[in-house]
Amino acid sequence: MEKIRLEICCGTTCFMLGADKLMRMETLLPEEFRERVEITGVPCLNVCMEESICRAPFVRINGVPHAQATVESVFEEIRKLLEKEEREDSE
């Protein structure tokens, strides 16, 4: 089973608006989730410009950017993806 890719923006604005907490995501995830998610830091996701301005912090989950990310919202997104994967596997 492929791991879910979670990329966390380490840029200035994201860091100041909450990415510092997101960077600790690995320790906050339940153990059964932890093994199925690959978390990496990225210098900047470059999604804070233009129409997305004022919506930091950003993360990218399996290539899809998520604005105003919080530990809870990211956790919820991961949970949904894992459930979807399990459903697809059982079908």
Place this chain on the structure above:
Amino acid sequence: MAAGDLFVEMECRQFTKSGQNACGDDYQLLTLEKENRSIAVLSDGLGSGIKAHILANMTTTMGLHFLKSNVDILRSVETIMDTLPICEVRKISYATFSMADLRLGGITRIIEMGNPQYIQLRGTTEVPAMKHTRIVSQRWPDREVDCFETRMEPGDRLILCSDGVTQAGLGQKKFKFGWRRSGELEFIQKLIARDPEISAKDLAYSVAFQALSITPGKCLDDISCLVIYLRRPRVLRILTGPPFHKEHDREFAQLGAGGANDVIVCGGTTASILERELQKKTEIDLHLVKASGDLPPPGNMPGVGLVTEGILTLSRVCSLLESGQTENAPMAARAILNRMHENDVIEFIVGTKVNEAHQDPNLPMELELRRNIVKRLTSVLETRCRKKVVVRYF
């Protein structure tokens, strides 16, 4: 100081005598860029503690000023002696000193009074002085001043020290007469043989620490070792901020790919430009978050170098340098500070495009402008750290 391709690295390391809260030795360093001249003065004040420090500091201040102003040596020494306050206990005024006046492409003069004789090394070979004269003042007949003339070639080192180094271990079975100049010389030669490019900073630290270690657990005298190293400059290039015109991105990124001894990329957008243009990927280990304090953790771009966040990290580096308190710096700031210390020329490549995301009204504090931080860094690096700073805008 750099003249053409050469740089004069001057560093001193000191340890204070146990039980004292001020070092009885003092040193001052000065670079006269326009004259291609570097001056170093080291003095050991009579006794120890605050009183000795004041004597030593008065001596280094006067010595530096006289040397800079090309005042006659005898007159300088007599003025220093006349000015120093007289010790109530010993009824004399006294501070020994070593002064070095290095002129790139010219003669280097070393003037000593009472301090251990300097060491000049070319590789591991000691270089004798070209000329040695001894001056005795009529007013102070017991004070002999030795004046040496030598020529410093690229790669040469000049080592000055206080007697806390040469007399380390005095009275011990192995060091009846202390470590002595011969012991110090042999130690330095071995160090250079092992690491021919050892920096002045590392060499000064190694010598001072060795002198300290000879008597374990206690520092019996103030220890100072000052090293002057004439060498090709090491260049640290710091790229920060996206270029104003996007079409300059490639040229900007290429500057991260070579031409410097060390490269740091400060800023997320900046790192993204380099990743895109150089086909590289930054690796950030989020396990470092715990240890990275209140700054984002540093990363690494293979083939380029260190990658850090931009404004917050550079601001912190600047504040730490300005306050002089660089201990306990967060990981990313510490990584930059270490590289700044290891290199002689700091080259800032500053992209001037305004980062829209920094205008986000949700940000809890105002972010300082990149150009202002670089301006502050330039000032502190030139004045306090004696680095040569080059700034180039994109």
